[in-house]
Amino acid sequence: MKRRSGRLLSTAGLSLLMGAVALTGCSNDTNNASGKTPDASGGTVELRVLWWGSQDRHDLTMKAIKLFEDKNPTIKVTPEYSGFDGYWDKLSVQVGGGSAPDVIQMSTAYINDYVNRQALLPLDGTVIKLSDIDESTLSTGKLNNKLYAIPAGINSQSYVYDPAMLAKAGVKLPEHMTWDDLAAAAKQVTEKLGKDVIGVTNDSGSPEMLQYFIRQKGMEFFKDGKLGFTTEALTEFFNYWEKLRKEGAASTPEQTASYFGAPLEKYPIVTGKTPFALLSSNQIGSISTLANRPLEMTFIPKASGGMDADFVSPSMYWSIYAKTKYPKEAALLMDFMLNDPEAGKILGANRGVPVSGKIREALKPQLNDLDKKQFDFVDKVTKVAKPINVIDPKGAGEVRQLLGTTSQEIQFGKKTPEQGAKEFMDKANAILDKMK
Structure with a gap:
C-alpha cells in the first residue's frame, strides 16, 4: 500500500x-x-x-x-x-x-x-x-x-461572534479566550438573553474543535497514520461540552442535530439564536452577509497555560x-x-x-x-501559528464522521462521555488499521 x-x-x-x-x-x-x-x-x-x-x-x-x-x-x-x-x-x-x-x-x-x-x-x-x-x-x-x-x-479556524449580542448580555471577550472564558460567556448569554438563545453551539462533534483542544496538550489528531491523541484527552473534551449542555449553556441534542452539517444560511448565528460559531476565516464574508449584521472573529479558546494550537x-x-x-x-x-x-x-x-x-x-x-x-x-x-500535518491518512474522512456520530450518541444519553471516548478510539483505530 x-x-x-x-x-x-x-x-x-x-x-x-x-x-x-x-x-x-x-x-x-x-x-x-x-x-x-x-x-x-x-x-x-x-x-x-x-x-x-x-x-x-x-x-x-x-x-x-x-x-x-x-x-x-x-x-x-x-x-x-x-x-x-x-x-x-x-x-x-x-x-x-x-x-x-x-x-x-x-x-x-x-x-x-x-x-x-x-x-x-x-x-x-x-x-x-x-x-x-x-x-x-x-x-x-x-x-x-x-x-x-x-x-x-x-x-485558519476562527471563532466568529456577534458583538451586539454579547454586549446585550454584558459579556466582554478577552482577545485570547480560555475554555473557562467561553463557558462563562455562554452561561451569561443564556441567563441574560433567555431560553430561546443558545449560549454556544455544542461543538463536541467537530473534528476542527477537537483538533485545537488536543493540540493545546501537545497532541495531534493524526500522527504516523494513527490517532495522535489519548482516550483521556477525548473524554475531557466530551465532558466539557456535556457539562455546558446540562447547564443549559450549550445547544440541546435536537438543536445540535438540526444544524450539524447544515448550510451556512441555517447556522444559529445567522438567525440570531447564538452569538458564536466555529468557522473557517474565509467564511466571515458569507456568514456576515447572511446574518445581515456585523460579525467579528477571534481565536479559538485555549487552556490556561496550554500550548499554542493555532495554525x-x-x-x-x-x-x-x-x-x-x-x-x-x-x-x-x-x-x-x-x-x-x-x-x-x-x-x-x-x-x-x-x-x-x-x-x-x-x-x-x-x-x-x-x-x-x-x-x-x-x-x-x-x-x-505552529506547524501541522496537513494531509490526513487514508480513512480520515470516515473517522471524522464517526466523531459526529459518537457526539450525538453522548448528547442523547446513549453513552457516557467515558464510554463514547473509548468506543470512538477503538473504532477509529480499527478504521485506520484496515486502510493500511
Whole structure:
C-alpha cells in the first residue's frame, strides 16, 4: 500500500505566503497563464467541475467560469455544486462509477483516500503555473513526491461572534479566550438573553474543535497514520461540552442535530439564536452577509497555560480526475482559477487568502471590509501559528464522521462521555488499521 507522506506548513512558509509578492517555488512557466486555449481546433470540449460552498461561492465561481468560457470559446464548463453535506458521498459514487467530474474541489481529509483510489491526476508538468505559489504551500498537496492537489486559498479556524449580542448580555471577550472564558460567556448569554438563545453551539462533534483542544496538550489528531491523541484527552473534551449542555449553556441534542452539517444560511448565528460559531476565516464574508449584521472573529479558546494550537492551512484544493478525457483543458481551467488576474478579482477571498502572490497584490486595492477582516485575521494567526500535518491518512474522512456520530450518541444519553471516548478510539483505530 502507498504510505502517507505528511507535509508541514511551517511558520516561516506561512510568513512567505502572506507577505511575498513574487514567490519562488516549483516553476513551470511554459504555460499560458491567461487561461486561453492555445489551439482552438478540434471542436468543443465539455468540462465538468464539482465544488461545495454557500450561494455566494456558487455565484462567484459561475461568474469566473463564464469569463473562462469567453476566453476559451472551444471549452464549455458544466458546473456541479452543492453544500458540504453529502458532497463526499456523491463524489465517492461518481469515482466508483468512473464518472467523476474533470475538475474537483478537494479537501485535506480526502486527498490520501482519492490518491489511493487512483482517482487524482498528478499535476506535475501540466500547464498550471506554479512559480507564484510558495513551495511550502504546494507541498501540502503532494503525496509520494507527486503533486495531486493545489490549494485554492489558505485560511485558519476562527471563532466568529456577534458583538451586539454579547454586549446585550454584558459579556466582554478577552482577545485570547480560555475554555473557562467561553463557558462563562455562554452561561451569561443564556441567563441574560433567555431560553430561546443558545449560549454556544455544542461543538463536541467537530473534528476542527477537537483538533485545537488536543493540540493545546501537545497532541495531534493524526500522527504516523494513527490517532495522535489519548482516550483521556477525548473524554475531557466530551465532558466539557456535556457539562455546558446540562447547564443549559450549550445547544440541546435536537438543536445540535438540526444544524450539524447544515448550510451556512441555517447556522444559529445567522438567525440570531447564538452569538458564536466555529468557522473557517474565509467564511466571515458569507456568514456576515447572511446574518445581515456585523460579525467579528477571534481565536479559538485555549487552556490556561496550554500550548499554542493555532495554525494556518489550505482552505481547500483543486484537483483533476485521473480518468478525465481532457487533462490539458482541465489544467487550463485550474490555472485560470488560480492565476488569472481577472478571475482572481471575481473570486476574491471566498476560498481563502489566494495562494498566488500576484493575485494577492492585484486584490489589495479592491478588498472590502469583510475581505480585510479575513486577511488581517489570517495574518494575526500566522504570527503565532505552529506547524501541522496537513494531509490526513487514508480513512480520515470516515473517522471524522464517526466523531459526529459518537457526539450525538453522548448528547442523547446513549453513552457516557467515558464510554463514547473509548468506543470512538477503538473504532477509529480499527478504521485506520484496515486502510493500511
